[in-house]
Each structure stands twice: as structure tokens, then as C-alpha cells.
Amino acid sequence: EEAPASEVGWMTSVKDWAGVMISAQTLTGRVLVVLVFALSIGALGIYFIDSSDPIESCQNFYKDFTLQIDMAFNVFFLLYFGLRFIAANDKLWFWLEVNSVVDFFTVPPVFVSVYLNRSWLGLRFLRALRLIQFSEILQFLNILKTSNSIKLVNLCSIFISTWLTAAGFIHLVENSGDPWENFQNSQSLSYWECVYLLMVTMSTVGYGDVYAKTTLGRLFMVFFILGGLAMFASYVPEIIELIGNRKKYGGSYSAVNGRKHIVVCGHITLESVSNFLKDFLHKDRDDVNVEIVFLHNISPNLELEALFKRHFTQVEFYQGSVLNPHDLARVKIESADACLILANKYCADPDAEDASNIMRVISIKNYHPKIRIITQMLQYHNKAHLLNIPSWNWKEGDDAICLAELKAGFIAQSCLAQGLSTMLANLFSMRSFIEIEEDTWQKYYLEGVANEMYTEYLSSAFVGLSFPTVSSSSTRQPCQDAGGNTGFFIASDAKEVKRSIFHCKVVDDITDPKRIKKWLYHEYI
Template sequence: SDGKNKGLIVQVEFYVNENTFKERLKLFFIKNQRSSLRVRLFNFFLKVLSCLLYILRVLLDDPRARPLSLSVLRSLIIWVNRPLPLWALQVTSLILSLWLSSFYDCLCDGNVWEQVLRIPFILEMISAVPFVITVILPSVRNLFIPVFLNCWLAKHALENMINDLHRAIQRTHSAMFNQVLILISTLVCLMFTCICGIQHLERAGNNLTLFDSLYFCVVTFSTVGFGDVTPKIWPSQLLVVIMICVALIVLPIQFEQLAFLWMERQKSGGNYSRYRAQTEKHVVLCVSCLKIDLLMDFLNEFFAHPRLQDYYVVILCPAEMDVQVRRVLHIPLWAQRVIYLQGSALKDQDLMRAKMDDAEGCFILSNRFEVDRFAADHQTILRAWAVKDFAPNCPLYVQILKPENKFHVKFADHVVCEEEFKYAMLALNCVCPATSTLITLLIHSSRGQ
């Protein structure tokens, strides 16, 4: 009796927690892919808008109109000219951005201090809180605020937005694309921070424009160093030293990760070209472990038909290519027609590499000599579900070893049970009955098209 009551209490508490107001907000703003993408896109827009408004404020500012006394030179770093309409736009965008970030932090589970001490939240506070103070104290409305640091918040929002975009459209880019995007955005943020920082500090020195600061940063970071434009006062010189040290630490790490991903991708076979996928016909062979007998049976059966001579075969296998498979794929008959990619059909990134959505068909085969045939069918079923979810329009040809497992892949276009065809096809001297049947079905399907 006590056990039953305890179970009921747990179920009621779980039900109540799932229907709280916070859980409903989390379900809409975080777990819902499309709404989360819209909110993050709006947040990214606010960050970029704040940077653009900072540039506009700099273009409208003219410190040369003031007398150049010592006190004014010092005040040039602390105070700026900020028109009232521009100030109102900056206040609105930054307060909205701060509220949106705080709202997301409240919805996320975790320690409060961990959320507060995060670098993005600290940058939000540095940018937005002084503007809130200017609303309360109009006398400090022209106080300089480093709004250009929002470029780093825009970079952080862009990375989150790309992740939500992948989830919303049920597609994903490769890790190489994501790393290149991070590298480019990091470089842009470093340059933008250095440009805006030097331009502002040099208001009390050379009075450089944004273009002059851009020219100096490009010349400096490219190690050319013409020396015709240089910072004159020590704060701007210190900023240049800091930014160079940061670049020497951050950029090599990014390049190292990019080079590592490039070598790993080349080691795993790279990508099948999108241009080739759209201009030439190819099929994808998905296997959990590529045995030499399975490979030979498939290639012999596949390229034995004249209608399939112009097809390419992309092999997607999670294991590394062994010596026997490598020797077979070096045979001139198949060297230019067979492409080996190391990857799993359970990962969207690997399916994207094989251009599964453009393939003429996908063969999911199992080795007929498997000892544990039920385990082999379970792997086949999982791969079939993953491929169907990623590329629903790609014809799916599945080989099942046990007849009772055919029910789990009934969504496939063609399903062949190896045990059902075994004795009938062996009487016709067919070496690999299931593979031969699936390839014949592919030929009839392509002929119908």
C-alpha cells in the first residue's frame, strides 16, 4: 500500500512540475525549435544594431570642435557627443537585449552564480547598466560606454542561432563549417574591438577616424607595419599591446582546431561533392562493418548491370578502411566509381557528407554470415530510421536477416529478408540473393522514372 501511494505521489509531482508557468515558458522559448530560433535571431539583431549605432555615434562625433586644453584632452576619453535620438535608440536596444538575456538565464536550469559570472552576462552588464544609469541621471547622458563590446555578444548569439537553425530545418552543417564560422567571427570581433578602442582613445591623441583605425589594425595584424599611422598616447598603445597578445593566443587555437578538423575529415574520406551529387547519379551503401565478402558481392552485383555503369557508389561505414578493402577499392574497375567515407548513418553530419538527400537510393545491408543476426537487424533498423528521417525522399533498400524484424522497417521502399530468399535463390545459382534482389529493384525503379 505504501509503495503504491508513493508511486502516485511521484507521478502527481512530475505532472505538476511539467505544467508550471516556468516549464511552459521553457517549452515555448527553448525546447520549441522555431520559436527559439526567432528569439535568438531577434537577440542577434539587437547586438548588431547596438554596434551599428555605436559606429553612427562615432561618425556624428567631432572632438576637434573643442579647445585642446589638458582637461579637455582627458575628458575626451570619458565624455562623448551623443545626440538625444541616438541615445534613445541605444537605450532601447541595450535594455531589450539585457532583458532578453536575463530572461533566458532565468529559464535555464543551473546555479545562479554560474549564470551571473558568465562572460556574456558580464559584457551585457557593462554595456547596458550604464545606459540605465543615464536614464535615471540625465547629467551623465554623454558618458562614454564601450558598446562596441557587443560584437562578442553578437558572435555568441550567432553560434547559438546556427545551432537552433540546424535543429529547426532538420539539417546540420559539418563541424568544419562551424569551425570556419567561429574563426571568421572571432577575427571580425578582434578587429572591430581594436578599431573602436583605438579610435576612441586617440580622440585625445591623433584624432583618428574609423577608417584610419581600420587601416592601422590591418597593417599591424598583417605584420606589414608601415608606421605612417601610429597611436600617440599610452592608453591606446597599451590597448594595441593587449589586442596583439590576445590575437596571438586566440587565433592559433582556432587555426589549430580548424587544421585538426581538416585532417580528420581527410582521414575519414572528406565529403562527396554537392556538384557531383546534382550532376551525376550515386547510391549510398550503409553498413556497420564492411567485410570484404559483402563488398565484393555488392560491387559485382551492382556493376554487372549495364544500366548502372554510370553510377557512383558512396560507402558510409563507421570503421576505418582495412587493408583488404583498400586493395579492392584500388582496382581500376572500381577506383573511380567507389568512394569510401568513414562515418555513421546515425549522424546527420555524415549523411550530409554522403549527400544522402541527392542519392538515387540508399542500401542498408548486413553481412549474411553474422553470428548474432538479431543484433545485426537492430543496427539495420536504427540506420534505416535515421536515413528515412534525414532524407525522406531517398529510396530506401533494406536487407533484413530475420523475417520477424521486417515489421520495423515497413516504411522502407523495398525490404528483402535474406532468410526468405536464401533457398529459392540458391537454386538459381545466385551468390548473394538479397543484394541481387535489391539491385534489381533499383534497376526497375530507375527504368520507371
């Protein structure tokens, strides 16, 4: 009684081992499945090469390089066939599987060819049926992830596999002839002429320049017209529809070495985007070496699309949602310098708009906790909800800009100091200088409006100096001696501010900014 039990246990262990080897659940299984598919495509390629030769010919195994390679492939297929047979639960149904039928008609003829030193093309075209598994292989490699892409590849692989297999059968019977005619009614057709014949037949064009002469070939064409026409009529429109429905703004962002990028999401409209780009890419900011990546779940309209095209060197748009981790990975949120969330200032329900932006913050922080987020909020009391997010850190640069709070603060400050709100609004908005020849108050007002607030590192030469001294030195001679202190400047553009990082104590006699140019410190000593 113990012997049968041990025998059953041994057979079960072997079956389980074989099942693991051919399944895609383990790394070994995935490698083996992909390798079998690759070798099957290689064997199909050898068939394409040999199809230019006669259907049957005398060949020496030791001199025929393609036959040697095909033999090695089929030895591997035979071993894999054994593994599949051991792992099969239903041994009877196993013999009727497509892969088993392919191995029946492709593996034995190779061994017979080696034994007889005669090569017969035979049914080796059946290897094209392996192309049906192409979508499964791409899923194993984690290349296909969406349902539409899987369906598209599956339809294309079935269509091409059927096309190539049918062409191989026509090539065999037309070059061999009918057996009851003693193979005397054959015609010489290349494999690719048969591919052409099957395509014009499926498309119901039928030029008539290439046609089947044998009875077997014509009989096959009758049934193929019925099935091929149905396949062509159903598969091709579906393939075209899937290709046409692909998102125009899909794909992933490709980061450029040495160039930063920020992600902008939330309320993406023509007005919000144009205002943002007008300020962010203003010429007074000097060269902005930052790429702006917009992410929104709705494709842009024609006007917004035209705006993106005008700034195509620094702006990219991707369709998706920040609530989807896959879309966050597409825009490389983990390597972005910051993520900006825009709010709809004209929404009917400000609390609902703030709730949507808070959900965006949570989604982004869950995906990458260290990303810096700057979000717009409409109501002041909703800012407290951001403190409940564990990875929200004000010290690391996370910030919430409340529009209602800014408006209320401006109104309050205007009551204390008249005109302060106007001055602050002018400082925080980017405007270029408009020159007026007349000496009026508008001229001086526009000069002030053209100034903005900037931050820049200060030269170590400023250490220990008083504020009036530092202010009077902002237009003096620069040299390459930078410190680590940060200064806040009110200037017309970023170029004027950059002189503060190169300020030098040695040269202090040039006051005209146009005469300032770079020089090396050791040349003056």
C-alpha cells in the same frame, strides 16, 4: 497579511514571464534572442559606416538616416535590457554581465546624441562583443549539432570579437588623443587600419608602418600584446586543427529530381565495391539512371578512393554508420529506392557477420520502416531472425540472399542436371560478348555466356499467345502499345529486351533487329 502575499505573487509572475521571454526554451524566446543578436550586428555595421567620419561631429537627427536606424535599434535594446533585469535572479551580478556592460556604454550615448544634435563615436565598438554569442545563436537555430562544429564557431567568434573590439578602442584613442595633452597628439587612423595594426601585433610580425602615437594607445598595446599573443598562439592552432580534422566525406547527399538512388553499406572494401559496380554499371544494362551512395564508418583507402573518382557521375561515398540516425538522414535513406547490405564472405565468424548485418537492418527499419532492404547472409539459419523484425516484409521487396544456401543449391542441382550450376552462374553474371572468328565450341559457349536474365513489361499484343509464339516474336517490329504483364528474358543486353514492350500485331514481317525503329501506330492504319 493578504496584501504582501498578493504583491509577491504578482512580482513572481512578472519575473517568470520575463524569464520565458528571454530564454530560448520557447519559440518566442528564440525569436527574441535571434532578433537581438541580428540587431546588434546591424548596430555594429552602422558603427563601421560611421567610423569613416570624425569621432565627434554635429548631426541633425532628422537628416541622418543611420542615426535614426541606430536610435530604433537602441530603443529595442533598452526594452530588452529591462526584460533581462526583471528576469535576473541576482540583481547585483546582472550589472556586471558582459551584455549589461555593452548596453551601458552603447545605449545612453545614442539618446544624448539625439538630444544634443552631436554625434560621438564613443564606445559603440563594444557591440562586437555580441559576436561571442554566435555559436549559441546557431545552436538555437539547430544549425550546429556536433561538438567540433560548436567548438570551432565558438573559438572563431571569440577571436574575431576580441580583435574587432580592440581595434575599436585603438581607433577611438588614436583619433581623439590623450586628455592630459589636451587632445593635441591625435593621429588620423581609419578603423580598418586599426584592425590591420592589431592583427600584425597579435601575430608578432609588427611591420611598423602603422603604430600607436598616443600614450593611451601605447599603454593598451602593451597589455594587448601579452593577452593577444597568448590568444593568437592558442586559438589559431586549435582552429586549424578543428578544420583539418573535419571529415572529408562528411556532408549530406543532395537528391536530384528525376533520378533514383540506392544506399550500399556493410562490408565496403575495394573488392566488394569493384565487383558490385562492375555488375551494377555494366554496359549491357543500358543507361542506369540510378546513383549509388556508399555509407561506411571508415574512410576509403587510396585505391578505393580512385575507384570512386572513376565513377564519380554515379557514385558517392559518405563516412558514417547506419546505426546512427543522423548518418541515415545524411544519405536520404527515406527517399532511397533500396538499401543493400554487403557481407564479408571471407570473415572468420559467419554468425557474427550475420548478426552485424541484422543489427544494420534493425537500425535502418527503425529509422524508415518502408525502405526496401536487400541483405547478404552467410548462414541459412540466421535468415529466421529477420522475420522477428516487425517492419520486415518479403512482399514489399525485402530480401535476404544467403550465400551458403546458394552454394548448396547449386551443388544439389548439379547432381540432378550436370552443367546446370554453370549455366545459372553464367546467367547471373554480367559479361560482354567476345567475338571469335573460328567456328569452334568456344565461340558458341561465349555467345551463351554473354546472355543475362532481364525482366521487362510485355506489350498487350502478347495476350493470349502461346510461349513458342511469344518467343519467336521477340525480334519483331515495335510500336507504342505497352501492356502491364511482366516477362523474363534471356538476352545479351537490355536493348534487345526493351523491344518486347513495343511489340505490335500489325507489322510482323521484319526480323532483322537492326532495321527496327520507332514509328507511330496511326501512320500504319
